[in-house]
Amino acid sequence: MPKALVVVPTFNEVENIRKLLERVFSLRVPFHVLVVDDGSPDGTADEVEALIPFYENKLFLLQRKTKNGLGTAYIAGFKWALEQDYEYIFEMDADFSHNPRDLNRLYHACAHEGFDVAIGSRYVKGVNVVNWPMSRVLLSWVASKYVQAIMRINIHDATAGFICYKRKVLQTINLDRIRFVGYAFQIEMKFKAHFAGFRIKEVPVIFTDRVKGESKMSSKIISEAIFGVIKMKTKSVFSPRRFKNKFFHNL
Secondary structure (H helix, E strand, O other), X not given: OXXXXXXXXXXXXXXXXXXXXXXXXXXOOOOEEEEEEOOOOOOHHHHHHHHHHHHXXXXXXXXXXXXXXXXXXXXXXXXXXXXXXXXXXXXXXXXXXXOXXXXXXXXXXXXXXXXOEEEEEOOOOOOOEEOOOHHHHHHHHHHHHHHHXXXXXXXXXXXXXXXXXXXXXXXXXXXXXXXXXXXXXXXXXHHHHHHOOOOEEEEEOOEEOOOOOOOOOOHHHHHHHHHHHHHHHHHXXXXXXXXXXXXXXXX
């Protein structure tokens, strides 16, 4: 079976990480996990390090000294995965907002249905969000509709962070040129995959708000997403057709 790696960025997730790893390693697909920890003061990295002997050659830890944004954590994880020859590379939150069982469905879409990117989508079939206040549901849903309209891409959940990428997608995208770190990072990755012609499938999932720990959402992240979309779209529109490949590489 091709190698599959789940990249899990963490900052103060000591309350969740042990149980999450137990759930992932109990799945029928033999997933490996790379935890990318941004210097969590609550001891998340120490908890993961203590578990590595119990999950030998399946659990790995990449420690960074400071919190530099979700996007940079994922990019560090993606680069590590490519160096280790993983064929399927996943994004997943540590707070159980993403159900570990749905990893199997994302894997199946890429490994057996021929898709290059599988997105765990909250909005492809109605609104599948649990325990969010209505204000946040509306913000997230409107943001996705906004991206759909501005970017002209047929993706219902452009800010989703539960994703499977085939290796060739991450090899094609110039990871060193990804500019955004929050919600806009998720949008930028999907836009570049779409722009490059990769086949994308949205797999309906139920998103459940975290029970333990604190949300990392902020007004800065929301602002980056709003203005980042406009910037990406503007650059694509004003790039002459014959320079499209160069634009895609340098966006």
